[in-house]
Amino acid sequence: MKKIFVVMALFIAAISLITCKPMQKKITKPASTVSQNAVDNVIKELSSKYTETPKLRIERGVQQVASLWMKSDGSEKDFETFCQQNFTASEQSLDSLFQKLQTNFEVLYGNFNKIGMDLRRGLDIDLGPVQPIDEMFGAYSVGAHLTDDFYANKIAFVVALNFPFYSLNEKNDLGPTWSRKQWAYARMGDIFTSRVPAEIQQNASAAYTKADSYISEYNIFMGNLVDKNGKTFFPADMKLISHWGLRDELKSHYADKDGGLEKQKMVYEVMKHIIAQDIPETVINNREVQWDPYENKVYKDKKAVEAKPEPDTRYKMLLNNFLAQKAMDPYNPAYPTFMQRSFELGMEIPMVEVEKLFINLCSSPEVKEVAALISKRLGRPLQPFDIWYDGFKARGGISEEELTKITQGRYPDPMAFQKDMPNLLEKLGFTKEKAAFIASKIVVDPARGSGHAAGAAMKSDVAHLRTRVVAKGMNYKGYNIAVHEFGHNVEQTLSLQDVDYYMLNGVPTTAFTEALAFIFQKRDLELLGKTDKDPNKAHLMALDNFWMSYEIMGVSLVDMKVWKWMYANPTAKPEQLKAAVIAAAKEVWNQFYAPVFGSKDEPILGIYSHMIDNPLYLSSYPVGHLIDFQVEQQISSKKFAPEVIRMYTLGRLTPEVWMKQAVGAPVAIEPLLKATDAALKIVH
Ligand SMILES: [Zn+2]
Structure with missing residues (x-):
């Protein structure tokens, strides 16, 4: 789930930059150096020169460029000249501009994505131990300066001037009657719409990283939890992260009729202290002390000791994130x-x-x-x-062992899964040709982690299915995850290769690709030729x-x-x-x-x-x-x-x-x- 957030954060960083405002409003962006007067002048000049062009397009484009224009981009006069020289009036030349931009964005996004994927091979693929140099390349972002570069060379302003930004409400209201091309134009208009200073962006990502490491180090040593008689309930070495680990532990005790409820109650006591921040600071990520969460008392070597509560750090982290975003x-x-x-x-x-x-x-x-x-x-x-x-949870009729026997036989290595992909797709009803085409755009690699799917961002590239295959072959759990990831790859391939405009490639949000991944995953037994017996x-x-x-x-x-x-x-x-x-x-x-x-x-x-x-x-x-x-x-x-x-x-x-x-x-x-x-x- 972290991965999804990172993707969304990047998406927001790249596309969130939306600043066009309704033309009636005055410019309020602090960094803009263009006066409303200059904006009005340019609009007037362009409107009288291009009487055939919809006035709305002129107004929005000019206003949007003005809202992004900074001192370093030139004087007010430079702004006016830029708009006059770069406004594309006729439908035909606008279309040709669009095609060029679209092609070049595919070149940029597609290659950046491929370079990033290739540089992460040491981290993502099981190629032996991870070296520090792998981490360094993995953290490098080749496209990080694209937006800055495009403001500097003014391509961003050409896009903003000619492809108006539409708000979400406008997209939802007008979108149903738009042609596919109008949709593609609107997505083009989403690219350059705000210009947050690098320093403010960095602050936000620093606040996020700080909160992230605070949470990832927030562990409770379950074996050190005691009741008032000093009795422990959890295994001595059990260390759980808040809140996921605590919650999953709590969930696991529904099947445990003997004492499960008592353990669940204890987990909930711990959670209440975390929320209230009266949790003793010393019990966080520390196996040296015992803690009775009911009495909220700390023991060291069986003797009660003084302990200070956590000083509201949890809420300080949230507040920092808020302030950084608000900036x-x-x-x-x-x-x-x-x-x-x-x-x-x-x-x-x-x-x-x-x-x-x-x-x-x-x-x-x-x-x-x-x-x-x-x-x-x-x-x-x-x-x-x-x-x-x-x-x-449905109790399947077939045991996991039995299923693992089948999957190990069928998929001794990643290549075997690769070869079987057209067959799997045909089983789901894809034609022979379509199945072969989709499978030709997916490459299976041995994953370091449990597995993931990474899509391409240009038609000439392929999607990657990373899956874990142990020495004996793919076990059922690994197969089940591989089928989920395969669903992602099929979505990634269809929504890149078969969508009519590059600017429209993909799905609206991650929820839509997850939907298809789960739909594939639910059919995993069917793909093994088994039927689920639970009615x-x-x-x-x-x-x-x-x-x-x-x-x-x-x-x-x-x-x-x-x-x-x-x-x-x-x-x-x-x-x-x-x-x-x-x-x-x-x-x-x-x-x-x-x-x-x-x-x-x-x-x-x-x-x-x-x-x-x-x-x-x-x-x-x-x-x-x-x-x-x-x-x-x-x-x-x-x-x-x-x-x-x-x-x-x-x-x-x-x-x-x-x-x-x-x-x-x-x-x-x-x-x-x-x-x-x-x-x-x-x-x-
Ligand atoms: Zn998924």
Whole structure:
């Protein structure tokens, strides 16, 4: 999930730079050195010279160049001359300019991407131990100066002048009637739209890195947790990161009928102290002391010792991220808050709409019914941490051992998987020709980690499927992940090779590529020639998806409330932010969870680490679940391969327009609710 964030951060850094404003507004960008008077003059001159050209295009283009123009770019006179010389009036010459830009951006992005991938081979591919030089090349970004260079040589201004930027609302309102070419022009207009000074960008990335290392070093030594009698409950060497490790440990005890509940309660005690920051600082990442989280007492060599609480560091990290992001606001007049940049620019769905979706699901009558079912299955009243109940998993009819036998036989090495790809695609219904073409654009490499998929960024390049194959051949877990990554590669290939304009290549956001990856992964047994025997599988999956969405939507609502609060209180101190986060967590709990769980004022929704180190990214997960669900429903109601091809060659429209064209409706909760209702009638 870190990878996804990095991709999004790069995307925001590269494309987020949106500054065109409606022409009526005066220039407010602090760094701009062009007066409104000069802007008006140029617009007047160009409009009277090119009477056939839509005035809107002239106004927007000139205004946009002005908002990006700095002292170092030239005088006001230079600005005027630049606009006069570079405005492209006729449709025909605009088209020829577009084709040249599009071709050259493919050359640049495609080769930069390939160079980056090739320089990371030492890190990504299993070629022996990683050397420091591999890390150094891995951290090098060959395209890092592209934006600066293009302002310096003025290509950025040519793009901004001739391809107007459209806001998300405009894209959603006008987009359905646009031709494909108009969409491609609009995406061209997204490239150069703001110019955040390097120093401010660096500050933001430093704050992010600091928060990231704070979280990645936040471990709890579980074997050192004791109750008031000094009894331990967890293995001596168990070290868990907050909150993922703690949460997964808690989840793993649903299957453990003997003492599992006691362990889960202890994990939740730990979480509460992290949220409240009264956790003794000395117990973080330290195996030298024992800690009784119920009494909040620290012991060393069985003797109680004094311990200071953590000094609100958690909230200081969040505050630093907020301040660093807020410093970029003046350079983004079209989306002047980080909330807008995260949602309207990153996710391309406005925050109010995301909130509405989440509130509607969290207050749906299905919540009570599913909660009652979980309580019945657990044989006890619900506890707050049952937001992580994970008992809706289908028990497959075939053992993992048996499956591993098949996959090891079939895939002794990565080459065997490579050779089998056309066959796998044909099994899914792709024609022989299409299967051969897609497979020819994917190269399988032995991965160092569990595996990943990396797409190409130019048609002449190939996508890479990195998979882990152990000495004995591919085990079932590795195969299952490889099929997921293969789904990514198929998306990456279709949405690059078969999309009509390079400027439209790709999918709207990462959620859309994840959807296809999961759709492939779910068919992994079918691809092995096995059928799943659990008749309830689809129903269990719907319930699992519903409960997961309910949990993460609540957490996301807290995240959004916190950001609104920070914007309303920009001079807050860490302890005030702490109080605000806890208040937001309890407020969301009391509104959507307390009526179902019984207990009030639980702070559990404030534990997510993403809230601290990955600002406002949380909402992408539940929106992704919904998209996944809708795309899967559409594909399973139609012929698989043709439907996949139709949807994944729509390209990078906005999510709303993509969804309407792909599944006939925008992102919605209703399909999931309907499936949940059906499942509730069957699953007991
Ligand atoms: Zn994935």
